[in-house]
Amino acid sequence: GQQVQQSPTSLVLQEGENAELQCNFSTSLNSMQWFYQRPGGSLVSVFYNPSGTKQSGRLTSTTVIKERRSSLHISSSQITDSGTYLCAIMNTGGLSGKLTFGEGTQVTVIS
Amino acid sequence: NSKVIQTPRYLVKGQGQKAKMRCIPEKGHPVVFWYQQNKNNEFKFLINFQNQEVLQQIDMTEKRFSAECPSNSPCSLEIQSSEAGDSALYLCASSLYSSAETLYFGSGTRLTVL
Numbered sequence: 001g002q003q004v005q006q007s008p009t010s011l012v013l014q015e016g017e018n019a020e021l022q023c024n025f026s027t028s029l030n031s032m033q034w035f036y037q038r039p040g041g042s043l044v045s046v047f048y049n050p051s052g053t054k055q056s057g058r059l060t061s062t063t064v065i066k067e068r069r070s071s072l073h074i075s076s077s078q079i080t081d082s083g084t085y086l087c088a089i090m091n092t093g094g095l096s097g098k099l100t101f102g103e104g105t106q107v108t109v110i111s
Numbered sequence: 112n113s114k115v116i117q118t119p120r121y122l123v124k125g126q127g128q129k130a131k132m133r134c135i136p137e138k139g140h141p142v143v144f145w146y147q148q149n150k151n152n153e154f155k156f157l158i159n160f161q162n163q164e165v166l167q168q169i170d171m172t173e174k175r176f177s178a179e180c181p182s183n184s185p186c187s188l189e190i191q192s193s194e195a196g197d198s199a200l201y202l203c204a205s206s207l208y209s210s211a212e213t214l215y216f217g218s219g220t221r222l223t224v225l
Binding site: 044 | 144146151152153154156159167202204213214215216217218219
């Protein structure tokens with residue numbers, strides 16, 4: 001079965017709304033990262049967050065290892081937040097550096 | 112902002128042709144990863160290097176792909192004989208660490224095999 005599952009698959013937000021993206025994983029992990037992918041392909045690392053809570057500007061990530069989940073909270077969304085958000089894990093005992101990605105949440109922010 | 116540079120941006124090949132793409136990792140990053148992202152957003156790890164040495168690679172990469180990261184030259188990934196199923200976005204990433212902490216990705220090479 002799929003090791004990393006993201007929800008929702010897609011999301012449409014009115015500018016200024018908040019959103020929470022979920023990532024659930026079925027294996028124990030060494031690391032957890034959130035990425036943002038612009039239309040056209042370029043991936044940008046948003047958070048490296050193997051556990052606990054991290055905040056950067058309007059984005060907050062919380063990873064709860066024992067519950068095998070991580071969330072990404074977007075507050076006061078802006079049109080420039082539109083894109084695909086991907087979570088990726090590295091399993092314990094897995095290939096060194098091999099990240100397993102979820103299929104992403106496509107976020108569209110409209111005015 | 113990532114300074115991982117991938118070329119070409121787009122690549123179109125016929126079945127059976129060779130397809131080669133290049134990657135210049137971020138300066139000072141000894142570890143380079145190649146991923147394949149298909150149209151369903153599914154990522155597949157292909158291979159990673161630390162300096163010039165292969166750390167890990169999957170079976171497919173061993174058999175049909177060749178990759179290298181020579182010193183003082185761009186890293187490269189080459190498909191020896193392209194197949195339709197190879198059509199995808201090929202992403203190169205670099206990191207200070209083999210644990211892939213804080214990966215920096217390039218913009219990718221989009222390969223279309225006709």
